[in-house]
Amino acid sequence: MTQLEGVQPEVMPTTTPQRTLAEEWGMLCALWRRDLLRLRKEPSRWLGLVLQPIVFWLMLGFGFGSSISLPGTTDGHYLHFFFPGALVMLVLFTSIFATMSVIEDRQSGFLQAVLCAPGSRASMIGGKLLGVVSVTLIQVMLFLIGAPFAGVELASVNWLSLFGAIVLLSSGLTAANFAIAWRLNSTQAYHALMSIALLPLWVMSGALFPPRAGWLHTAMLANPLAHGTAAIRLSLAPETTTLTPLGLGASFLWLGVFGAVAFVFALRATRRS
Amino acid sequence: MNDRTANLPTAPRDADPRNVLLAIEKVTFRHGARVAIEDVEIAIGEDELFGLLGPNGSGKSTLLSLCAGLQRPASGGFRYRGVALTSPDRRWRRELSVVFQRPSLDERLTIWENLGLHAQIHALPGSWRERARELLQLGALLERRDEAVSTLSGGMKRKVDLARALLSNPRLLLLDEPTSGLDERSYRAFWEYLRSWRTATRAEAPITVIVATHRSDEAEQCDRLAILDRGRVITVSRPSTLKSRVAPDRIVLRAAKPNELAEALAPLALPHSVIDGALHVECDDGQRWLPQVVEVAAPCGIRAIEVRSATLGDVFVALTGHALEATLGDETAGANGGRA
Numbered sequence: 175m176t177q178l179e180g181v182q183p184e185v186m187p188t189t190t191p192q193r194t195l196a197e198e199w200g201m202l203c204a205l206w207r208r209d210l211l212r213l214r215k216e217p218s219r220w221l222g223l224v225l226q227p228i229v230f231w232l233m234l235g236f237g238f239g240s241s242i243s244l245p246g247t248t249d250g251h252y253l254h255f256f257f258p259g260a261l262v263m264l265v266l267f268t269s270i271f272a273t274m275s276v277i278e279d280r281q282s283g284f285l286q287a288v289l290c291a292p293g294s295r296a297s298m299i300g301g302k303l304l305g306v307v308s309v310t311l312i313q314v315m316l317f318l319i320g321a322p323f324a325g326v327e328l329a330s331v332n333w334l335s336l337f338g339a340i341v342l343l344s345s346g347l348t349a350a351n352f353a354i355a356w357r358l359n360s361t362q363a364y365h366a367l368m369s370i371a372l373l374p375l376w377v378m379s380g381a382l383f384p385p386r387a388g389w390l391h392t393a394m395l396a397n398p399l400a401h402g403t404a405a406i407r408l409s410l411a412p413e414t415t416t417l418t419p420l421g422l423g424a425s426f427l428w429l430g431v432f433g434a435v436a437f438v439f440a441l442r443a444t445r446r447s
Numbered sequence: 448m449n450d451r452t453a454n455l456p457t458a459p460r461d462a463d464p465r466n467v468l469l470a471i472e473k474v475t476f477r478h479g480a481r482v483a484i485e486d487v488e489i490a491i492g493e494d495e496l497f498g499l500l501g502p503n504g505s506g507k508s509t510l511l512s513l514c515a516g517l518q519r520p521a522s523g524g525f526r527y528r529g530v531a532l533t534s535p536d537r538r539w540r541r542e543l544s545v546v547f548q549r550p551s552l553d554e555r556l557t558i559w560e561n562l563g564l565h566a567q568i569h570a571l572p573g574s575w576r577e578r579a580r581e582l583l584q585l586g587a588l589l590e591r592r593d594e595a596v597s598t599l600s601g602g603m604k605r606k607v608d609l610a611r612a613l614l615s616n617p618r619l620l621l622l623d624e625p626t627s628g629l630d631e632r633s634y635r636a637f638w639e640y641l642r643s644w645r646t647a648t649r650a651e652a653p654i655t656v657i658v659a660t661h662r663s664d665e666a667e668q669c670d671r672l673a674i675l676d677r678g679r680v681i682t683v684s685r686p687s688t689l690k691s692r693v694a695p696d697r698i699v700l701r702a703a704k705p706n707e708l709a710e711a712l713a714p715l716a717l718p719h720s721v722i723d724g725a726l727h728v729e730c731d732d733g734q735r736w737l738p739q740v741v742e743v744a745a746p747c748g749i750r751a752i753e754v755r756s757a758t759l760g761d762v763f764v765a766l767t768g769h770a771l772e773a774t775l776g777d778e779t780a781g782a783n784g785g786r787a
Contacts, residue, residue, distance in 0.1 A: 188538075189537060189538050193570070194537065196570040197537070197569070197570040199570070200567045200568055200569065200570035201568050201570075203567055204564045204565075204567035204568040205568075207564065207567070208553065208556075208564055211556055211560055211564075212553070212555055212556070215555050215556070215595075216555065281549070282549050282550070282551070282552075282554075283547035283548070283549040283550060283551040284551050284552065284553060286517065286545070286547050286551060287545065287547070287551030287565070287611070287612075288551075288568060289517060290515050290516070290517065290540060290543065290544070290545045291540060291565075291568045291569055291615075292537045292540045292541050292569065292570070293568065293570075
């Protein structure tokens, strides 16, 4: 081949660790900032995601009231029992809603341009996770205004553990949803898949009923949402250990493993295209 | 590889440029079992406006996405300034920008917010703002910088997307059918915008452009072209050289029965072919031949007649046997081979 006979003496520009770091940080921050900018542009859509769990919480809470036996709770009222479950619902819905944009972004070309930039795909996913987690935390804080009405004693809440559990659960779910959304071409298909896969996981997470013996208990142990519900429940009320399949430490461990595995899946999904 | 393409004559290629910026070396890519790109070899020179001309499905976009590192070739590779590229190479991605068929913009955000995000993604220094202002000024978009992208016209969105791609000061700009769906005015505005920016920045940092297109007029403004068909490069040459290989004028006749029209024109001994239901008569001087063609063709019932210069679309038909506007696989659009 003779094509390179006329190649210029100038070679590929050199790189420095500082520049590489700046590009990774830039990618991470840009995608993080984008989700926050979108939140500012569409507050009503995101507010709807807060209101939905509140409506569910109030309807089911007052609907069931004290008619269900809930051993281990202080007063056995369903409004109190369901509060952590509604919180998990908020985290889940926000993650589903936010990652749906991955499909739109791939079709519109936004993510194609991001993939052509110098930053890595890990930073791209990381930026998206930070964006979704930030939006989730803002919504959770709004939701927690209702905590005193759910019998939560604010003084006894382990806030660090609570927000740690929400961050871990939101990151893991977003990474998993990102991996799924990356492979799909339509938001309808994504929505259908989420309804089939994630809603049953939420129902079986201990959000609606406490863990039972037998296969249900085993299913809960394999369900990352169950560990998210458990970690949130125990952070809000440390004495409710009979309502969770595992303790706080074990739940955190499982959430961490779930997040790491989901992140690897998301990374593999983006590397395939 | 299909038989029809395999039997095509090998067209001569122009010599490669002296200052090669990007060399595509025997690149092959498969979509599953189907070969999308086969043994493509092209050398693109510094500061060149290089075109990839071919119909939908000819492999133009796939080749651009391979150049951009979005997909990996099954075999072959790329050299940039003589250095073999490993995919994904961060240094390479710093040098290039891509404008895709659909704008890479967040429609809900403003023009300025979009540019800010892309400046951050590329870790550009604070001077990006000055550059962004210049880009928007040139595109007459500065006053609308705080408007949401969703409120802009299709032509304006393309210009903002081009500004987005130029913001990172790329040395190589890949354009994948950047004007598809635009009206004539927006099409011209887009190219005028790019031309002005390249002229303004040439002394400081020349921008090499590779544009994938199926439009003859878009391809004609390129310095050189690769004609692609079914994933293969048929030829690489200057537009003027390519056009010199076909008769300079065309008389295009539309009639209810174009094949009967073709038979009626046989006594004139002019090369002709039926493409998309119209009879294309090749000649050296359309105005001179027109009266004779009309006289012979009139009894067949002419519905429309047009005299025009040969285009690269005509060159494509001559080289491949089918129309440039046809989507590959749609054989009905091809010429019927009724050459005199």
